[in-house]
Amino acid sequence: MSGIFGAFSKNGKPVLEEVYLGLYALQHRGQECAGIAWSENERIATAKGMGLLHNAIKQEYLTQKNVDCAIGHVRYTSLPGSQLHNVLPIGANYARGAVAIAHDGMITNLEELTLQLEKQGAIFQSSTDSEAIIHLMAHKSHMLPLDALIDSLRKIKGSYAVIVLLSGMLIAARDPWGFKPLVIGRKDENYYAASESCALDIVGAKLIRDVEPGEIVVIDDKGVRSLKIQHESCRGMRCTFEYVYTARPDSIIDGVSVYEARKEMGRLLAEQAPCPGAEITAGMPDSGTIAAVGYAERSNIPLEMGVVRNRYVGRTFIQPTQKVRNLGVKIKLNPISEVFNNKKAVVVDDSIVRGTTAEQVVSMIKDSGASEVHLRIASPPVIHPCRYGIDTRKEETLAAVRMTLSELCKKVGADSLEYLSEKNLTAAIGLAEDQICTACFSGKYLEENELKAGA
Ligand code: SF4
Incomplete structure (x- = not known):
């Protein structure tokens, strides 16, 4: 999972600081490293580093540069490889000029492509998906750069949202199924591409629209053009x-407010899994809070901000090792005993992936005096690995795979445990069933023939 942001100024205004701010708004999508790339004297220049954005890149350095087109990236990796050489954007000066690429997602035929490219003489400097795109372009140096990029994108499979800096253009592209979000925004003569619309808000830009699945949006001096990577696929994912969980609640993705979707998940959860006799509803901050608002509203069980989150600690799910995850929950969340003391509480969380957070949270809430803790999860059980770029790829690590519902309830120490159904999840989001991916809940992956249909 990653966050990507790009900016282009038609009237030559400096944009580097805006890219920094855009990445700042996308920090929740990746905290391991950050990078920004721009073109300087017809070569790619970068500022990169490890850790949170403010540690990785010096903001003052960017304000000294007069650059009118730039892209940036914050990264969380589901694969080993947290090293500086893997920090995106990756840039190169190939035969046709300077190119820099940042992507969110996972190319599923990367191994096959890498082998092929290495046989043809390519030497990889990183283990990133973006570098494969650059090598594919370099092998098409007889083509115009934009054509070479489109040709390369046609060869890759899997999930991706990419932002590319190429020959004075800002290019944003989304895979044919639309796995990863990508939006376009505008402020006066400045155009932006971002993983989420919350990053447009920070630079004062208005959301124009989502990049459509399978679309390439090209932004340059002439304006905005739309091209197709592949023919239309009727299946969306x-x-x-x-x-x-992933997106910020103040983002709008594919026309759906994340806030409204989460609140509706909570309302439908309250209908589907009521908790008679509960005296308070509490949400797990931050991504369970909004579903808890919906649950409390529909069930008429008063909402209390019973669990306080230390805002200076990263999301536990995003930490790379189990040891750090275990520590993360304890240092991150603290229940208020005055709220829970002697109360039967219904506690709403967004999801259970490995079960680490749920177990510790229930135990902390019980320690703070709650007489009963009933856990309600605003999504279905995660029982399948994600093949498309989220870190849940080992089935045996998933709590709902290792245990039955009653075993898991016992393990986390809750008095009852219930999940939102897949049908209600789909209803809460409001997009058509054949336009969304629920594979980690349902196991409905793209079939081989559907993969081909998008190719
Ligand atoms: S499998 Fe789950 S996490 Fe992965 S793309 Fe589909 S819905 Fe998202």
Whole structure:
């Protein structure tokens, strides 16, 4: 999972600081490293580093540069490889000029492509998906750069949203199924591409629209053009986990407010899994809070902000090791005993992936005096690995795979445990069933023939 942001100024205004701010708004999508790339004297220049954006890149350095087109990236990796050489954007000066690429997603035929390219003489400097795109372009140096990029995107499979800096153009492209979110925004003569619309808000830009699945949006001096990577695929695979957990609630993805979707998940959860006799509703901050608002509203069980989150600690799910995850929950969340003391509480969380957070949270809430803790999860059980770029790829690590519902309830120490159904999740998001991906809940992956249909 990553966050990407690009900016282009038609009237030559400096944009580097805006790219920095855009990435700042997308920090929740990746905290391991950050990078920004721009073109300087017809070569790619970068500022990169490890850790949170403000540690990785010096903001003052960017304000000294007069650059009118730039792209940036914040990264969380589901694969090993947290090293500086893997920090995106990756840039190169190939035969046809300077190119820099940042992507969110996972190319599923990367191994096959890498082998092929290496046989043809390519030497890889990183283990990133973006570098494969650059090598594919370099092998098409007889083509115009934009054509070479389109040709390369046609060869890759899997999930991706990419932002490219190429020959004075800002290019944004989304895979044919739309797994990863990508939006276009505008402020006066400045255009932007971003993983989420919340990053447009920070630079004062208005959301124009989503990049459509399979679309390439080209922004340059002449304006905005739309091209197609592949022919239209009628099947969409927009990631539902974006609405459940990943995206910020102040973002709008594919026309759906993440906030409204989460609140509706809570309302439908209250109808589907009521908790008679509960005295308070509490949400797990931050991504369970909004579903808890919906649950409390529909069930008429008063909402209390019973669990306080230390805002200076990263999301536990995003930390790379189990040891850090375990520590993360304890240092991140603290229940208020005055709220829970002697109360029967219904506690709403967004999801259970490995079960680490749920177990510790229930135990902390019980320690703070709650007489009963009933856990309600605003998404279905995660029982399948994601093949499209989220870190849940080992089935045996998933709590709902390792245990039955009653075993898991016992393990986390809750008095009852219930999940939102897949049908209600789909209804809460409001997009058509054949336009969303629910594979990690349902196992409905893209079939081989559907993969081919998008190719
Ligand atoms: S499998 Fe789950 S996490 Fe992966 S893209 Fe589909 S909905 Fe999103």
